[in-house]
Amino acid sequence: METLRKLEILADAAKYDASCASSGAGKRDSKKSGGIGSTEGAGICHSYTPDGRCVSLLKILLTNFCIYDCAYCVNRVSSNVPRARFRVAEVVALTLDFYKRNYIEGLFLSSGIIRSADYTMEHMVEVARQLREEHRYAGYIHLKTIPEASPELLAAAGRYADRLSINVELPTEAGLAAFAPEKTMPTIRGAMGELRWRIEESREERARPARVAAPDRSAQKRAPRFAPAGQSTQMIVGADGASDRDILTTSDQLYGNYHMRRVYYSAFSPIPDASKALPLQPPPLQREHRLYQADWLLRFYGYGIEEITDTTQDGMLDLDIDPKMAWALRHPEQFPVDLNLAPKELLLRVPGLGVRNVKRVLMARRHGRLRVADVARLRAPMRKLLPFVQLLDHHPHRRLDDPASLRASLAPPPRQGSLFGESLAS
Template sequence: MELIDKLSILADAAKYDASCASSGAPKRSSRGKAGVGASDGMGICHSFTPDGRCVSLLKVLMTNFCLFDCQYCVNRRSSNIPRARFTPEEIVRLTLSFYRRNTISGLFLSSGIIRSSDYTMEQMIEVARQLREVHEFRGYIHLKAIPEADPKLLEQAGRYADRLSANVELPTLTSLKTLAPEKELGTIHSAMGQIREGIDAANDDARADARHPPRSANPKRQAPRYAPGGQSTQMIVGADATDDRTILQSAQQLYRSFRLKRVYYSAFSPIPERPAGLPQAAPPMLREHRLYQADFLIRTYGFQAEEILGGPGNLALDIDPKLAWALNHREAFPVDLNRAEPGMIGRVPGIGLRSVQRLVELRRHRKIRFQDLVALRCRLETLKPFVITQDYRPADAARDSQRLRETMTAPEPAQLALI
């Protein structure tokens, strides 16, 4: 098979792994053929760094052959799809070719399981080894960790990769046993725990070197890196009846247990010849987006999953989770921005964390006025019912949540046509 044909198949097959992609991507579907150049094929994907930079990555599978028969996966053993496989040398050649043409900044490499978990992991490590040691590649490398692989292989992978990810795929043990009975949640957690320990050990060594620089012939010697970009995972949304509250609770536990950088959410995509029991249609993409918003509240704003969704069920699609929380807790508002704790200011819809920091700094010098919120470019129409400043108090502070919600989610009137 020609290299371009392999790339067409294996880049398209990689699009279902959201572990390096942002939410709100074009609709993913397995129906029909998508070439490398198609935006939904994701031969080249775009990820975003914490400082907002967009990074382009070559995103491919080493192979879409797989020993496993996970029902939700288009690459499952029983799936009737075109198959292909790269050699490590071919992936290295593709990565360097794209990189030298300034098309990508790095590589995201995953794979189906072939022969054995150890063999598959060895092949992926060989790609990273050749890039780092033979070609002195300094770009970004993200490797998918195979949970069933020997721990020594995961240790080796972390020395070459900037980030590792072991996908839990489904949020509960029951879901995994139903849709992917050949996978073990305990094995996945064990791999994630090993990666965490490797990152912690590398960080401890780096701090020790900083305090007591080693006396050696090479003054530039540093503690060896291990996955300095941390680890991430992915959960599929909508492949079964698991609700958003359970998904967010599972994500929260993963953050606490393994100190993940990110949990990615991937809306289930209907697959050809789907097994019985899988949904006929994909969930709304807006559901995936709301989960990302709620996840951000957990990671950054200090919310608990139980706060965001007090009981079983899914997130509202018509409003974002932060606004929904504020509407459900009207007793906590309006918040006096000149007196409130920073954490409470951060819970005001329409005020982001940077604005919180600037408001706290500003009120050390003078009272906060409404015009300060304008200058900070806060979302004024959203925050008006929830704040008090020196010169502003909401006239509708006593309005009930339902009426306020109807006002804030009402569709905007259509614009008049210009004549």
């Protein structure tokens, strides 16, 4: 099969994986190493998918052949789709060629399982090894690791890749057993724990020489890096009956127990030759967006799971308004917040105030009491903000006494297909 036809099949098969961001990679520059590629600097040509996601990686599968039969996967063994497989040399050549043409900033490589987990993982690691050692490639590499692979192969993957990811797939063990019978939650969590241990050990070892005095600093060799951009994972939303509370509870555990850099949420979408076990209709895309907003509240705003999902809607997030606004409307007794006196923790609870603007408010009020005009200069969404705050020249009076009416005035009009009209950090 021609390489271009393989690329068409295997790039299309990889589109369902959302956990491919390149944030957090260490800085490397080919000008210093004498090789090729970089994880910094300008000159990267980005493209965008129809739903607004930025794509700047060569995102492909090594193969879409697979011996597993996960119901939600287009590449499962029982799926009737065209199959293709790259050789290691083809992936290496494509990555280098695309980078030289300024199409990409790095490689995201995943794969179906062929023969065995170890056999597949060996080929993926060999792609990364050849790029790093034989071509001195300094660009970004993200490998989707296979939890059933041996610890030695996971260790080798981390030596060459900037980021590793293992998809947890579904938030509950029952859902995984029903839709992905060959996969088990203990195996997935065990591999995540292995990666966390190796990442932390590498960081500690690399930091140690800087604190040790030595006559000849140049003689000291730093420990090899291991996946410096950490690990990430992905959950499918809407394929099983898990609620948003179930999904966010699993995410919270992954962040706490495995120091996950990101949990990605991928709304289930109908796939060719779909399994009868799957729902006929996909979930609203707005549900995926609300989960990302709730994830942001967990990580950066100090919210707990019980606060975000404190509703009577069976653990589901409100699709009409963002979860931060929903919490504020359920707790009018917490407002209005005096922007001139409130501590940082309370300011972060104000709808319309993101982390950056909270810092600006704290800095600005050192020099005087804030008025409406001062806050407007922060370019904060005043329509969303003003009903919940008190300023020197503003008080929301009795608007908070009628949360239903306030909600109706603040809820955005329904829009078709738009996920990115509201900021994650507001």
